Amino acid sequence: MKLTAADVAKLAEGDLRGDGALPIFGAAPLDKACEADLAFLADPAQASAALASRAGCLLAPRGSEEALKDFKGTAVFTKNPKYAFMLALRLVEAEVRPLPPPGIHPSAVVSPSARIGSDTHIGPFAVIGDGVTVSGGAVIGAQCYIGHNARIGANTRLYPGVKVMDGCEIGVKCIIHSGAVIGSDGYGYISPRGRHEKIPQIGKVVIEDEVEIGANTVIDRAALEATLIGGGTKIDNLVHIAHNVRIGKHCLIIAQAGIAGSTVIGNNAVIAGQAGISDHLTIGDNTVVMGKTGVMASLGPNQIVFGHTARPRLQAMKIEALLSRLPEMSRTLHKIKKQLGIE
Numbered sequence: 597m598k599l600t601a602a603d604v605a606k607l608a609e610g611d612l613r614g615d616g617a618l619p620i621f622g623a624a625p626l627d628k629a630c631e632a633d634l635a636f637l638a639d640p641a642q643a644s645a646a647l648a649s650r651a652g653c654l655l656a657p658r659g660s661e662e663a664l665k666d667f668k669g670t671a672v673f674t675k676n677p678k679y680a681f682m683l684a685l686r687l688v689e690a691e692v693r694p695l696p697p698p699g700i701h702p703s704a705v706v707s708p709s710a711r712i713g714s715d716t717h718i719g720p721f722a723v724i725g726d727g728v729t730v731s732g733g734a735v736i737g738a739q740c741y742i743g744h745n746a747r748i749g750a751n752t753r754l755y756p757g758v759k760v761m762d763g764c765e766i767g768v769k770c771i772i773h774s775g776a777v778i779g780s781d782g783y784g785y786i787s788p789r790g791r792h793e794k795i796p797q798i799g800k801v802v803i804e805d806e807v808e809i810g811a812n813t814v815i816d817r818a819a820l821e822a823t824l825i826g827g828g829t830k831i832d833n834l835v836h837i838a839h840n841v842r843i844g845k846h847c848l849i850i851a852q853a854g855i856a857g858s859t860v861i862g863n864n865a866v867i868a869g870q871a872g873i874s875d876h877l878t879i880g881d882n883t884v885v886m887g888k889t890g891v892m893a894s895l896g897p898n899q900i901v902f903g904h905t906a907r908p909r910l911q912a913m914k915i916e917a918l919l920s921r922l923p924e925m926s927r928t929l930h931k932i933k934k935q936l937g938i939e
Contacts, residue, residue, distance in 0.1 A: 599687065601653045601670040604634060608655060608680030614670030620653055623681070623688055631669070636681040655680050695735055695753070719756065731768075743779070749805065761817065767805035767827065775812040778803065782816040782823075782839025782857060795819060797839060804828075810835065810851070826863065844881065862897060 602616035621632040629635040629651035636655035637646045643663040646654055653670045655677035664671055674680050698715045700706060706724040713732030718724065720738045728742050731750035736742065740754050743762035748754070752770040760766060761779030772778065784795035799818025803825045809815070810833035815823060818840045825831070826845035836854045837843070843855075844863035852870045855861070859873055862881035873879065873891040880897030891906045903912035 598691075599634075599684070601672065604653055604655070604680070604684060605672045607683050608672050608674040608677070610655070610672040610674030610680065611658070612670070612672055613661070614653075616670070618652055618670050623685055624651070626651060634681070634684055636677040637664075638678050655684075701738075713750065725762070737774075746779075755811075761801075763800040764817065765800065765802045767803055767807065769806045770803060771808040773809065773811040773813075773833070776809050777814045778809070779817045780814055782819055784819055784839065784857075799823070799839070801825070804845070807831070813837075816841075816857075832869075838875070850887070 599620045600616060601614065601618040601620065602612060604620065605612040605616065620634050624633040624635055626635045626637065626645050626649040629649055631650060631652040633651050634653045634655065635649055635651035637643065637657065637660070640657055640660040640663055643660060646656065646664060647667055651669055653672065654667060655672050655674060656664055657677055658673045658675060661673055696717045696719065698717055700718040701720045703720045704718045704722040706712065706718065707726045707728065709726045710724045710728040710730065712730050713734065715733050716730055717735045719736060722736050722738060722740045724730065724742045725744040727745040730736060730748045733751040734748050735753040737754055737756035737758065739757050741759045742748065743760060745763050746760050747765045749766055749768035749770065751768060752766055754772050755774040757774045758772045759777045764779040779801045781797040784797060785792040786795060787793065797817050797819050799821050801815050801817050802822045804827035806828050807825050808830045810831055812833055813831055813835040815825065815837045816839040817823060823837065823839055824842045826843055826847065828846040829843055831849045832851040834852050835849050838855060838857040840858040841855050843861045844865065846863060847861055847865045849867045850869040853867045855873045856875035858875055859877045861879045862883065864882045865879055866884040867873065868885060868887040870888045871885045873885065877891065878894040879885065880895055880899065882898045883895050884900045885891055885906065886900065886902040886909065889902050889906050890904050895901060895906065900909040901907060902909045903915070
């Protein structure tokens with residue numbers, strides 16, 4: 597990382613105290629940082645940890661200047677040190693994990709009818725089908741498959757092994773990690789003659805701008821129209837989103853969550869790890885479904901729910917606390933019934 601402390605202060609829109617010319621070569625946690633590293637302090641109450649750190653440059657919250665007056669290195673005081681540290685890490689990432697250079701690898705198979713934008717990278721053994729559009733600045737990693745008439749937006753990155761099936765649309769500045777499948781068939785069957793017969797799934801998946809999708813996540817195509825992932829939504833690894841689901845903007849969906857068909861998730865919702873949401877439901881804006889919660893009825897906005905069958909969080913927590921007391925309560929009830937001559 598080729599930065600100085602003054603560069604960090606500018607990036608953080610912060611106030612510099614110390615040597616602005618100090619070169620910074622890396623980033624590290626407070627307890628691991630050395631004189632060449634950038635570190636950050638999120639909570640002024642932990643100032644003692646910062647004072648013990650060997651970090652050459654420290655991002656710290658405004659208002660902690662007095663608490664850090666004995667810090668030996670250079671300090672930058674800013675409104676949000678963690679966010680400023682993240683901005684610096686982006687610069688580090690650009691150096692240690694640079695994007696592959698533009699160009700099409702000789703082993704890639706690209707249909708003559710595909711439209712490939714400028715400054716696009718297509719890696720080894722990638723397959724680009726008929727009628728595909730890959731916009732400028734996109735990165736298509738090794739062994740990716742882009743099906744017929746699919747669209748990949750500008751500056752979107754597909755890590756190696758991603759599959760985008762026929763007709764699906766990926767927006768601008770998306771990130772899709774290895775093993776993800778976008779547009780697999782939805783799970784739809786009818787049984788009119790005593791056996792399961794597949795319902796053709798002829799819809800698509802539409803992923804809006806700035807969405808990130810984790811490794812080995814699967815998003816099924818709609819039966820007729822579109823499974824939709826709203827802009828800015830971030831989806832973790834190993835998530836399954838079924839056909840016809842519509843997910844709002846800026847949602848967080850955590851590992852191993854499952855969302856059944858035709859459910860609608862509002863904006864800014866959080867679906868935590870291993871949560872399961874049944875089909876044809878509506879989850880309101882800003883609602884949080886906590887980990888391992890099973891949702892079998894629609895939820896309004898601004899709720900926090902928890903439990904095997906989703907209940908308001910506080911009610912669910914009280915029930916969980918009472919469960920451990922059931923044996924004692926049973927013995928007490930037995931004694932009372934005996935004293936009353938009921939048994």
